Amino acid sequence: MGLREWMKPRFQDLAMRQMNHMRSETIEEAEGEVLEVGFGTGLNLSYYGPAVKTLVGLDPMDVTEVESVQARIRGVSFPIERKALRADGGLPFDAGRFDTIVTTWTLCSIPEVDKALKEMRRVLKPGGHYVFIEHGRADANSTARWQDRVNPLWNRMCDGCNINRKIDRLVEEGGFELESLNRFRAKGPGIVAQMYRGVAIRNG
Numbered sequence: 001m002g003l004r005e006w007m008k009p010r011f012q013d014l015a016m017r018q019m020n021h022m023r024s025e026t027i028e029e030a031e032g033e034v035l036e037v038g039f040g041t042g043l044n045l046s047y048y049g050p051a052v053k054t055l056v057g058l059d060p061m062d063v064t065e066v067e068s069v070q071a072r073i074r075g076v077s078f079p080i081e082r083k084a085l086r087a088d089g090g091l092p093f094d095a096g097r098f099d100t101i102v103t104t105w106t107l108c109s110i111p112e113v114d115k116a117l118k119e120m121r122r123v124l125k126p127g128g129h130y131v132f133i134e135h136g137r138a139d140a141n142s143t144a145r146w147q148d149r150v151n152p153l154w155n156r157m158c159d160g161c162n163i164n165r166k167i168d169r170l171v172e173e174g175g176f177e178l179e180s181l182n183r184f185r186a187k188g189p190g191i192v193a194q195m196y197r198g199v200a201i202r203n204g
Helices: 003-022 067-074 113-123 141-157 167-173
Strands: 032-037 052-058 080-083 098-104 124-135 177-185 194-201
Touching (some): 032 113, 113 124, 113 167, 124 167, 167 177
Parallel strands (some): 032 052, 032 098, 098 124
Antiparallel strands (some): 124 194
């Protein structure tokens, strides 16, 4: 394992802990068989409730040698299967397998996010829920213009993250129907603090 591969999960774990106070309201919606796209370092695990039966965590990042992640996995009561692959390359699951799909600050960095969302819809049961909290494009035109200006540099510096994606539109274009959406600004610079917390359903 090279230095970059060793550092990436540890740095991401430290950085993404700053978002922990925003996780529970989204994660507590999950139930049944769950697919978490963007499993990362397992920071969501402690927020899942007793209604979760199993969890498949999808992420291309290798965390097998990160002890803090393995400890989180050992600390939950439900079975976890982890798959190290991208969401936009085709998911190795039968159609309609999952009751819930979860993403937290994930859609920003999937290269072909439209393909990923269509695959997520395919493997979600009809009537199943997709729950998410993501950052994305601001409603205010002045902030959105700055996001567009900064995004090319931000994308190169932050491992493919995009700060100007309109998350609600992407979810709907992926074939989901939004049941609820809460837009709010978190702490930090406005160009990266525009949050989308939502619940979407697969109809049909």
